Amino acid sequence: MKLTPFLSSEKIFVEFNAKNKLNFFSKCVDIVVKDHPDFDREEVLELFLRREETMSTGIGKGVAIPHIVYHKCRAHEIYVFKLKSEIDFNSLDGRPVRFLFVVIGNATKSNLIHLQILAKLARMLRKDQFLKQLFEANSVDEILEIIKRYE
């Protein structure tokens, strides 16, 4: 399983401005809906917020993986955001978040691809070198290159 088929440079954002968690999701969903005019903005936002209510997707070390399945989504996509400034995300380790991998998938019976993407991300993010390089990266191309190197 590789992540790059679900990624593209147009879906990677650096120096992204977000005041807080809600503001991040609001701006993130704006981008997603702009790419997919058939998506219902409020529905998508609600799905992200409801998922966060269950348990924060801030998995620690300054990273969050917000993820939803949405019935209008046709194929899985990953958006990557490196924030200009850290935001509080109620992360598992209490640390603020700077890097976000946002996964939007189509609902299937087994949700296998969704699970595989999350597992792949979780494994990659265990590698300290990967994280270090991601946090040091300042451009879209650099981030894409680092992901390709570790996927």
Place this chain on the structure above:
Amino acid sequence: MSKAKLFVCIIEKEEKLEEVLEGLVEIGVTGASIVDVRGMFEYLADEIPIFAGFRNLIEDKNPTNKMIISVMKDDKTVKEAMNTIEEIYGSFETPNSGIMFSIDLTDIRGLKI
């Protein structure tokens, strides 16, 4: 006969369990049971007084191990699972690191594979 296999893996280093499961999901294995188990030697050392002295001989102080049990669709999946686990966990050739094996299954109910 069914091509399905019963895959069993017991790992000593419990701290590796999460990553091992992530690795299995990554190759498409999303169904398994995870069981806390105790090795015979550990049981002897902890539960039967005459063997208590053996506790000091056990390098790993953790009293339990983790067992992963999964029905896999074929031998190819089992091999892929074993390779993935060793890649994450380390070689099973190291003494007391763990064991894994698979056996043929004939009749299966309650599972679509």
